Amino acid sequence: MIIALHRERCIMKVHSSKLAVATAILTIFFSATSRSEEAGRTEGPKSSLQAKIEYCTMCHGSSGQGYRGFFPMPRLAGQQPEYFENQLRAFAERRRENRYMSSVARTLSPSMRTALANHFMHLNPRPLNGAPRQLVSTGKKIFEEGDPNTNVPACMACHGEEAKGQRETPRLAGQLNDYIVSKLVNWKKERGQDAAKPDISAVMLPTSHNLTKAQIAAVAAYVSYLQ
Amino acid sequence: MNAQMMKFFRSKIVVLALVASTVPSLAGSIEPAKFRNCAWCHGESAEGYGPAPRLATQRYQYIENQLLSFRDHTRDNPFSKQYMWGAAANLSPPTMRELAIYLSALPPRAADDGDKELAAKGRALYEDGNPASNIVSCAVCHGPNAEGIRDIPRLGGLSYYYLKRKLEQWGEGYHTTAHAPMPLIASKLSSGEIEVLASYLSFVK
Numbered sequence: 001m002i003i004a005l006h007r008e009r010c011i012m013k014v015h016s017s018k019l020a021v022a023t024a025i026l027t028i029f030f031s032a033t034s035r036s037e038e039a040g041r042t043e044g045p046k047s048s049l050q051a052k053i054e055y056c057t058m059c060h061g062s063s064g065q066g067y068r069g070f071f072p073m074p075r076l077a078g079q080q081p082e083y084f085e086n087q088l089r090a091f092a093e094r095r096r097e098n099r100y101m102s103s104v105a106r107t108l109s110p111s112m113r114t115a116l117a118n119h120f121m122h123l124n125p126r127p128l129n130g131a132p133r134q135l136v137s138t139g140k141k142i143f144e145e146g147d148p149n150t151n152v153p154a155c156m157a158c159h160g161e162e163a164k165g166q167r168e169t170p171r172l173a174g175q176l177n178d179y180i181v182s183k184l185v186n187w188k189k190e191r192g193q194d195a196a197k198p199d200i201s202a203v204m205l206p207t208s209h210n211l212t213k214a215q216i217a218a219v220a221a222y223v224s225y226l227q
Numbered sequence: 228m229n230a231q232m233m234k235f236f237r238s239k240i241v242v243l244a245l246v247a248s249t250v251p252s253l254a255g256s257i258e259p260a261k262f263r264n265c266a267w268c269h270g271e272s273a274e275g276y277g278p279a280p281r282l283a284t285q286r287y288q289y290i291e292n293q294l295l296s297f298r299d300h301t302r303d304n305p306f307s308k309q310y311m312w313g314a315a316a317n318l319s320p321p322t323m324r325e326l327a328i329y330l331s332a333l334p335p336r337a338a339d340d341g342d343k344e345l346a347a348k349g350r351a352l353y354e355d356g357n358p359a360s361n362i363v364s365c366a367v368c369h370g371p372n373a374e375g376i377r378d379i380p381r382l383g384g385l386s387y388y389y390l391k392r393k394l395e396q397w398g399e400g401y402h403t404t405a406h407a408p409m410p411l412i413a414s415k416l417s418s419g420e421i422e423v424l425a426s427y428l429s430f431v432k
Contacts, residue, residue, distance in 0.1 A: 054361070054411070055358075055361035055363065057411075058363045058412050059368070059408070062406055067368075068377075069368030069379060070367060070369060070370040070371070070376050070379065099355075100355070100356075100364050103355055103358050104358045106358075107358040107359050
């Protein structure tokens with residue numbers, strides 16, 4: 001610490017002598033209170049389950065609640081394990097297009113995928129929120145009734161009354177609204193990308209196409225607030 | 228930003244500076260303007276100098292958040308304590324915002340002070356991380372071109388020195404805000420990984 005501070009001090013060439021004295025005092029103070037020992041690095045094999053869980057939370061939030069980075073990182077907490085594992089397989093096989101998640105998924109063994117799915121399924125943090133509240137009532141209606149005019153079925157029919165999902169159908173409750181919007185808008189470009197290996201993502205294709213952008217925004221806002 | 232707007236901001240800053248400049252400075256030099264006080268370390272056009280990072284073109288919500296964290300003493304790196312705690316202490320939230328907006332609009336210039344030979348490795352690590360050793364991609368939060376977004380800082384063009392020290396200091400336990408991802412992420416980086424990342428980013432335009 002003293003060496004580091006000294007180096008920093010050398011670079012700041014504009015110090016007055018008064019400052020140099022202050023720096024010296026602070027240097028003594030800081031070296032006495034250095035917290036490098038308390039940083040709490042996790043030891044152990046990088047492939048261990050704990051290390052991988054921690055790795056997931058760096059982007060998806062400390063309790064898997066999701067995170068808004070440059071891209072919205074989805075909530076994993078409470079997700080259906082079958083859906084969770086299916087998606088990791090789809091990323092690894094490039095049936096689901098995502099540069100970052102493809103390389104992540106390919107380093108995970110099948111048993112690790114299962115273990116991660118079971119871990120995140122049991123977490124229940126509060127939703128991140130942040131969606132426009134004024135869209136919620138419109139979204140609720142679409143979620144519960146669909147839109148017969150445009151061939152949009154009720155989301156509830158597959159995703160469940162409380163949007164908790166089941167088996168390979170994902171939980172939507174508490175999901176980041178901007179994540180849902182980006183998935184529905186880009187469904188055709190991101191899902192079912194291997195024509196030789198069609199997967200269950202095809203179920204959502206017509207609906208993602210039939211929903212208007214306004215409807216997508218509304219339904220995404222509604223489910224994002226569900227606990 | 229056009230010249231007229233620039234003039235508007237500049238005049239605003241000058242007025243601000245004349246109205247209230249009672250920031251206690253360890254250096255003992257009493258500058259009249261708020262921005263004058265920034266320029267002393269961060270440079271006349273906020274291009275950064277040594278450990279004082281470039282502020283020009285930085286995301287304004289990030290600058291504003293950092294000023295608040297200096298005021299609240301949650302950003303506690305040695306130089307933050309030494310300089311920024313005092314500098315932020317007497318800034319009102321509206322003044323913080325005005326300074327942040329002004330700084331975010333200044334034209335950028337990349338520091339270009341990293342090791343050129345490490346830049347390609349740094350770029351690969353920045354973009355994809357290293358899933359096998361649990362290093363996450365930087366790009367997913369900071370953007371494909373390190374441009375930042377909202378309150379997530381722009382990293383492109385910051386100085387090698389500043390980036391390196393900041394990443395090291397998280398690993399040393401400084402600036403650990405609850406639920407913020409960077410302390411954990413940075414603590415996983417080796418010194419070699421920090422070096423290639425800081426080198427690459429210093430060249431990003």
